[in-house]
Amino acid sequence: MILTFVKKQLLLMLRNRQELLVLLGMPLVLISILGFALQGAMDNDVPVVKAKVAWIEHSNEKEDLSLFKEEIEKSPIPKEQLEEILISITELQPVYHLKELLLSEELREHIELVEKDVNDLNNVKNDDEFSAIIEIPKLFSYELLNYIFLNRGERPFINVYKNEGKEISASIVEEVLHSYQTQSSLYTIIGKNGLTENMPYNNIDIQGTIDTVTNKKPLSAMMYYSVGMCVMFVLFVASSIATYTFRERELHVFDRIILGNVSKWSYFFGNYISAIIISFIQIMILYGVSALVYGIYWPNIMAFIVVSLCICLAVGGMAALLTAINFRLNSLMLTSFFGSVLIFVFSFVGGSFFPAGELSPVIQLLGNLTPNGSGMTAYLKILQGYGIRDIMDSLIFLCSFSACMLILAVISFPKRGKAI
C-alpha cells in the first residue's frame, strides 16, 4: 500500500510543473547564481565579515637578515654585486611586508591580526574564533634569501591554516596572501633588474601551504551553495506533501481511501515514507547535477548517503507533523506559513545564504538546531574529508528531530471521525 502512495505522489509531483520548478529548478538556478556571484564578488562582499587571524613567528626576521648578510659577506661574490644584493635585502623583508600589509589601514576593517606565541599554536587551532592562522617557520627569511639570491636550498613555505567553519572569512586571508604573493613576485623582478645578469636567483614567489585547521580540504563557494540550496529546498518537500494531503482531504479523496479499508495510519505513514523517498530523489538529482555541471564530488559516498537519509527522515517527520496539524486545524494556514516564512528563517540561521553562524554564537546555535543547518554542517564536513564518526552529532540530531516530529504528528493527528 505504501508503494502505491509513493507512486501516486511521484506522479502528481512530476505532473506539476510549478512543483518541479520549486523543488529542482530554483535550487539549481540559485546554486549557479550564488556560487558564481560569491566567487566574483568576494572582494566586494567581504567587508561584512571580519577575519580574526593569528600570527605566529618562529624566528626574528632581522636576525635572519643579519645572518644572511654575514654569510654573504664571507662568500666569494664580487664586491659590486655584493653591494647590490645588500641594498636589495634591506628592501626585501618578506615577513615584515606581509605583516605590514595585514595590519594596513585598508585591511583593518576586514582582518584583525593577533600575534601569538609559538607555544600557543595548538590552542589557537582549537579556538573557533580564529578564521586563519599564519605560521612563519624558523629561519624563513634567511632560507628565502638564500633561495632567491644564491639559489641554495629549498624554497621555504609560510603555513596558513584555514578554519573550515569560517569559509568566507578564511577565504579573505587566502585572497590577501595570493595578492601579496603576486605583488612580491613583481617586486623581485624589479629588484632583479638592478642586479648583474650573472647573478643567480629565483623569483621571490612566497609560497603558503594553505590548509584548514584540521588539515581538511577547504570549500569553494560552489560547494557551499550546492549544499546550502539543497538543504533549503528539500524542506519544501514537507510543505508540498502536507498541501497535497490537505487537498486530498478537502476533495474527499481521503474519505475514499479510508472507505477502501485503509487505516488512517497506513495513509499517514504512506505520506511520511513518500516524503522521505521524494526528498531523497530530490537530493540525489540536485547533487547529481552539481557533480556533472560544477564538478562537486563527494569524497565519502557512504557518509553522503547516510547524511542524505537522515535529512530525508527529518523532512518526512516535518511532512507528517504538518499533515497532522492541517487535519487537526482543518486549515492550510501553518503549512503556508512554513512554506513562505519558516523555511527562509531556517535557511538564514542554518547558513544556506551565507555562514550566518559567524555573525553571532546565538545564530550559530539556532542554526545547528534546524534540520537544514545540522544537515549542512554534516555535508560540508564530508566535503572537507571528514568521516561518519565526525558528523555523528549532526546525524543523531537529525534522527532525533525526525522522531520528535513523528511523535508530535501521531499525537496531533485527529481520531476517527474528527479527521473526516
Place this chain on the structure above:
Amino acid sequence: MIDVIDLTKRFKQKEVVRQVNMYLEKGEIVGLLGPNGAGKSTTISMISSLIPPTSGDVRLKNESIIKNPSEIRKILGVVPQEIALYTDLTAEENLQFFGKVYKLPNHLLKKKVDEVLEQIGLTERRKDIVKTFSGGMKRRLNIGIALMHDPEIIIMDEPTVGIDPQSRNYILETVKRLNQEKQMTVLYTSHYMEEVEFLCNRIYIMDQGSIIASGTKEEIKNILSSENTILIKVSQVKDEFLQELYHEPLINRVMVQEKEISIIVPKEVNIFKTLLAFAEKTNTEIHAVEVKAPSLEDVFLHLTGRALRD
C-alpha cells in the same frame, strides 16, 4: 440488508440529523430526497462508516457497522458529491490507484480498469489527464472509482450536480443499468425530484435533519390524494393577486415560478370562481388554469411549505 436505527448526529450544540430510521433491501434503488442542508450528506457519511453517529446504529445484515466498519466498507461503493479524484492523473491511473486501495490483485486490476472504463464510457479517454475532462466526464469517473471493487451497495451523493443534461441522462442510465444487470443496491440522494422519480423504487424525504415522509412513489404521492394541485398561468404575477391567494383559507399552499402559480386545494373545493374573482379584483390576466396530478415536488411543498431548491 441495511437498517438505520434512530441515527442522530450532533455537531457541538447543533443537531444536524435527528433520529433517522430507514432500511435498504437488496437490489432496490432508494432515493433520499431533500433540499440543500437537509442532512442527507451527514446521514450517508454515517451509513458509510465515515463519521460515527452521536447516537443510533447502522446495521448491515444485523451486525452493527459502528463497531465493525470494515465489513460494510468491503461491499460499499461511495460516490461523493465532490469530484474526489486526482485531476493531475489520467483516468486509468485514478482507477488503478483506487483499485490498489481496494486491494484488487494485480492480475485482476487491469481487467477491472478496462471493464469500469467501458461501463462509464471513458475507454477512449483512458490516457487523458482528468483535468482536461468535461464536468460530466469527471462525474462519470467519480462513479467509476466506486465501482472498482464490485460493491453490492452503492451510495451516490448528488452525482449529477452541475453537469449538462446529456451527461446527466448518461449517469442516470448507468445507475439503472448497474441495478438491473448487477442487482446493485443503490441509495441515491438528490434534490432533483425528477431523478428520484425516474430511478427509485422507494423514497425517503428529508428536511431539517429528519425524515418527514417515506414510501414508494405512489405512497408518497397519495399523501396528496385528498388535494389537487392547480396550475395558474398569468400574463404577469401581481402582488395583489398573490396576497389574495395567500389569504384565501381554502388554499393550502401557494408557490410561484416565473409566470406560473401553483396552488394546493382540497379536492372537494371548487376554487375556479374564487380565482376568477381575485383576477378581476386585481386586474390580473389569467391565460390558463390546469389541474395537475400531484408530483413529488408538490408533496415536498405540502410537507414543508418550501420548494426543494429553495
